[in-house]
Amino acid sequence: MITISNQIEFRHFKYFLAVAENLHFRKASEQLYISQPGLSRQIKQMEEKLGIKLFERHNRKVELTKAGLYLQKELSLHFKKLNN
Amino acid sequence: MITISNQIEFRHFKYFLAVAENLHFRKASEQLYISQPGLSRQIKQMEEKLGIKLFERHNRKVELTKAGLYLQKELSLHFKKLNN
C-alpha cells in the first residue's frame, strides 16, 4: 500500500516548488494562478502534515530550511518523471 | 511549471494501482478503505481526464489495457520514490 497521499497531494508539491523557486509567496501565487492566502494556507498545511518546517519567513525574505532544500532537490528529481 | 496535477491527483494513482493490482474493484476498494462506487467513479474520472482507457471491464473480469499496463509499470517505478 502507498501511504504518502493520505496526507500530501500533488497540489502541495506543485505549490511548494513554486515557492521554493520564487522565494516569494505573492509571486509564486501569481505563477500558480491562485491567491496569495490560498498558497500560504496550503504551504502551512503541508508543513503541518509533514511535521517539518519548509520555509523560514523573515518578513521580506523567504528562505528554504535545510529540510525544504532537501525536499526541493528530491522533487525536482522525481516529480517530473510522472509527467509523460 | 508543473502541469500534471491540474488534472490528476495522488489519489488517482493510488486508486489506480490498487485496482491494477487486484483487478477487482470491490477488493481494491476494501484495501483502500473506501466504497466501491467511490473507487469506480475516481477511476472513471481518471480515465476521462487522461483521455485514456485504463481498464477493460468485461463483467466478472477486469483487465488492464495496454495503456494501463504501461502506466502501472511507470508508477511502480517512480511513484514510490516520493515516499521518504
Add this chain to the structure above:
DNA sequence: TAAAAATACTCCATAGGTATTTTAT
C-alpha cells in the same frame, strides 16, 4: 509606512457514502 505573509470569513466544488440499477454469466 509600506511590502509581504497570515488570519477571518465565506462559498462552493467535489470526494465519498448509501441505496439502487444495470449487466453478463
Add this chain to the structure above:
DNA sequence: ATAAAATACCTATGGAGTATTTTTA
C-alpha cells in the same frame, strides 16, 4: 440467480477567494 461495476442522490469537507490584520525593515 448472482456477482460485480455503474449510476443516482445526497452530504460534508476543505480548497480557494476577498477583505483585513499582523509583522518587520
